[in-house]
Amino acid sequence: MLETTRERPVMPAVPAVQGRSAGAAAGNGDAAGTGTSRRRAGRPSAALLDKAGITTAALELINRKGYDGLTMAGLAKELDVAPSALYNHVASKRDVLLLVEDHLTSLVDVSDFSAAPWEDAVRSWAWSYRNVFAEHTPLIPVIAVLPVTDAPQTLAMYETVSKGFLDAGFPQERIVSSIVALESFIFGSAYDVTAPEDIFDSGSMAESTPHFTAAVRSASSGRALVRPADVAFELGLEALISGLGALRAAKKQ
Amino acid sequence: MLETTRERPVMPAVPAVQGRSAGAAAGNGDAAGTGTSRRRAGRPSAALLDKAGITTAALELINRKGYDGLTMAGLAKELDVAPSALYNHVASKRDVLLLVEDHLTSLVDVSDFSAAPWEDAVRSWAWSYRNVFAEHTPLIPVIAVLPVTDAPQTLAMYETVSKGFLDAGFPQERIVSSIVALESFIFGSAYDVTAPEDIFDSGSMAESTPHFTAAVRSASSGRALVRPADVAFELGLEALISGLGALRAAKKQ
DNA sequence: CTAATAAATGAATGGCATTCATTTAGTGCT
DNA sequence: AGCACTAAATGAATGCCATTCATTTATTAG
CATH class of the missing domain: 1.10.357.10 (Tetracycline Repressor, domain 2)
Incomplete structure (x- = not known):
C-alpha cells in the first residue's frame, strides 16, 4: 500500500546513528544537560535510546566512576537525554543492573x-x-x-x-x-x-x-x-x- | 554568675533510665516524632543514646521492617530521638551496620x-x-x-x-x-x-x-x-x- | 568559676529514583 | 486520507534519605 512511503522525506543531515555502540553524544546538537541547545520536547524522528545503548552507556559510566557514579541522572547525561526518558525503556534502576549483569x-x-x-x-x-x-x-x-x-x-x-x-x-x-x-x-x-x-x-x-x-x-x-x-x-x-x-x-x- | 545552680531544680520524676536494653520509648514524656510533648533542645541529664542501644534498636527495626526499613530517621524514631542525635555516637549509617554485624x-x-x-x-x-x-x-x-x-x-x-x-x-x-x-x-x-x-x-x-x-x-x-x-x-x-x-x-x- | 566538651534539637542541604503532565512523531485501521 | 493509538522524548514536580550545621543545655576538667 501507499506509494511514496519509502522515500525518506528530508532527514536534516544526521545519518540517524542507531544502536549507539559506544562513546557518548552522537555528534549533533546535544540536549538535556551538557549545556547548549536543548532538544525540544516530543518524540524524536529516530529513537535516541534502546536497551543495548543503555547497557553500554551504563558499563562506560561504571568503568569511569564506579557503581556509586551509576545514577539514573548520570546515565541520562551520558546518553544525552533527560532522566525520565530512560523509563520508557527500563522500569527501574534494577532493570539497568540486570542488563549489565546479563552482558x-x-x-x-x-x-x-x-x-x-x-x-x-x-x-x-x-x-x-x-x-x-x-x-x-x-x-x-x-x-x-x-x-x-x-x-x-x-x-x-x-x-x-x-x-x-x-x-x-x-x-x-x-x-x-x-x-x-x-x-x-x-x-x-x-x-x-x-x-x-x-x-x-x-x-x-x-x-x-x-x-x-x-x-x-x-x-x-x-x-x-x-x-x-x-x-x-x-x-x-x-x-x-x-x-x-x-x-x-x-x-x- | 547565678547562685542556685547545683540545686537540681526539678527533675520531674523519671529515674534516668540508662543503657536502654530493649523495648522502645523509656516511659516518660516522648520526643521527636511520636507526636506529644517534644523534648526541649540541649543536652539531657542522662544520655539517651549509646552504641549498645543503637545496635539493639537497629536489630529490632531490621526484624520488623527489613533492611529497606532501616533508615537513620527510622532508627531515630525507634529511639525516640532526633535523627541528628545519632551522629554524636556513630559517624555514618555504615557504622550502624558495623555494630549490627559485630553483634x-x-x-x-x-x-x-x-x-x-x-x-x-x-x-x-x-x-x-x-x-x-x-x-x-x-x-x-x-x-x-x-x-x-x-x-x-x-x-x-x-x-x-x-x-x-x-x-x-x-x-x-x-x-x-x-x-x-x-x-x-x-x-x-x-x-x-x-x-x-x-x-x-x-x-x-x-x-x-x-x-x-x-x-x-x-x-x-x-x-x-x-x-x-x-x-x-x-x-x-x-x-x-x-x-x-x-x-x-x-x-x- | 570558667572553659571545654558532650549530647541533644531543629532546620537546612543536596542527591537520589521515580512519576506525571505535556509535546511530538510514527503506526495501524477503516 | 484521516484518525485514534501508541511510542518516545522533555521538564517539572515529589518524597525520601543521609548528612551537616547552628544552637541550646548539661556535665566535666583545670
Whole structure:
C-alpha cells in the first residue's frame, strides 16, 4: 500500500546513528544537560535510546566512576537525554543492573566445556566467572535473586555448564546443586578480591588473639607475588573440584 | 554568675533510665516524632543514646521492617530521638551496620572447636554462620571489606576458629586461606537461601536450554522436604571439608 | 568559676529514583 | 486520507534519605 512511503522525506543531515555502540553524544546538537541547545520536547524522528545503548552507556559510566557514579541522572547525561526518558525503556534502576549483569555473564569463558576434561573446564570457567564479577560486586546481590528467565545470556551459560557436567558423567539430579555450590563460592570469592590488603590486621587487639595473629603473619610471609585472595580461591576451588568430582560415574565414552 | 545552680531544680520524676536494653520509648514524656510533648533542645541529664542501644534498636527495626526499613530517621524514631542525635555516637549509617554485624557474629556457634573433631567443628560453625547471615545478606558487602580491627566479636571468632585449625594439625601458613575459602562459600551460600523458589525456571526459553531444564527438573523431583539451598550448601561444604582436611598433618596428640 | 566538651534539637542541604503532565512523531485501521 | 493509538522524548514536580550545621543545655576538667 501507499506509494511514496519509502522515500525518506528530508532527514536534516544526521545519518540517524542507531544502536549507539559506544562513546557518548552522537555528534549533533546535544540536549538535556551538557549545556547548549536543548532538544525540544516530543518524540524524536529516530529513537535516541534502546536497551543495548543503555547497557553500554551504563558499563562506560561504571568503568569511569564506579557503581556509586551509576545514577539514573548520570546515565541520562551520558546518553544525552533527560532522566525520565530512560523509563520508557527500563522500569527501574534494577532493570539497568540486570542488563549489565546479563552482558557481563556473556563474557564468562565457558569454552573449555566443549573440549577439555571436566576438571579443567570447571577450573577455567570458575576463574573467569570470579574475575569478571570481582570488578562488579555490587551486582552480586542482584544476580543471587535473579530469576534466570530475565537474563538470556545467563541462562545460556547455565545450559553450557549443565551439558558439561552431564557429559562428564554427573548424575542429573546433582548437577544443579553442584553448580549452585560452585557459584556460591565464586560470588563470595569475588567480594574477597575487593578486600583491602590489611583486612586481617588485628591492630591493638593482637595480644588477645595470638593464634589468629600468628596465622595471619605466616600466611603473608611468602606473599606479594600472588594476591591472598587468589591463594584462597585456588585452595577452595581445587577442594570443590575434587570433592564434587567424586560424584561422577565413570562415563564420557 | 547565678547562685542556685547545683540545686537540681526539678527533675520531674523519671529515674534516668540508662543503657536502654530493649523495648522502645523509656516511659516518660516522648520526643521527636511520636507526636506529644517534644523534648526541649540541649543536652539531657542522662544520655539517651549509646552504641549498645543503637545496635539493639537497629536489630529490632531490621526484624520488623527489613533492611529497606532501616533508615537513620527510622532508627531515630525507634529511639525516640532526633535523627541528628545519632551522629554524636556513630559517624555514618555504615557504622550502624558495623555494630549490627559485630553483634550478629557473636551469635555464630564456635563451641565445637573446643570439643569435637575438626570436621564436626567446621560443619557446625559453617552451618551456623550461614544461617545467621542468610537473614542479613545486606551486611555481606559490608563484612567482606571490613577490617577486623573494627569488629571485636568478629576478631574473637577468627581467633577461636584459627586455634581449632591449628590444633587439628593445619600448617600455619594455610590456615587463613582455608578460613577465607570457607567464608567465601558461606557468604555466597547465604545469598542463595534468599533466592526465590522458581529462580531456575527457564520459562519460555526452555526449549533452547534442554540440558539445564532437565537438570532443574530432576533436581526438584524429591524436594519440598529440604530446601534446594540446603542441599547445595551441604554438598559444597562436605566437598570443602574433605578437600581442605587433606592439608592437615596427622597431629592432634 | 570558667572553659571545654558532650549530647541533644531543629532546620537546612543536596542527591537520589521515580512519576506525571505535556509535546511530538510514527503506526495501524477503516 | 484521516484518525485514534501508541511510542518516545522533555521538564517539572515529589518524597525520601543521609548528612551537616547552628544552637541550646548539661556535665566535666583545670
